[in-house]
Amino acid sequence: MARSLLIISRHAPWAGPAAREALDIALAGGAFDLPISMLFLDDGVFQLAPDQRPQTLEQKDLQANLQALPLFGVDALYVSQRSLGERGLDASGLTLPVQALDADALRDLLETHDQVITI
Structure with a gap:
C-alpha cells in the first residue's frame, strides 16, 4: 500500500x-498514483491568490501547475486559516x-x- 504524503508549501x-x-x-x-495532499501555509497562501502578475517580476506563472493538481489526483488541498487572515486573504476568493x-x-x-x- 502506498504511503500518504503531505506536502507543505x-x-x-x-x-x-x-513554490515551483x-x-x-x-x-x-x-x-x-501516490496519495498526496498539499497544505499552503505562511506565505505559501499567496500561490492561491487571484490576479497575480509574475511577468512584472520576471517569474513564471504557477497557475497552470496549480490548476493541474486535481488532474494528477492531488485534490486534497488545504490552507491555513491563520495564514490567510494574517495576509488579508479569504478562502472563498482563492484560485x-x-x-x-x-x-x-x-x-x-x-x-x-x-x-x-515541507518546502
Missing part, C-alpha cells in the same frame, strides 16, 4: 524556486477550492499522513 510564488519545487513534487507523485483549517485541524492533518515534506 510555505513560500510565495515569487520568492524563489521553492513543491508543485513539481506533488505533480510527479500524483502521476504515480483553487481548498479547505481552510484552524490550528487543531492542522495538527490532525499532520497526524493522518505517513510522511510530510
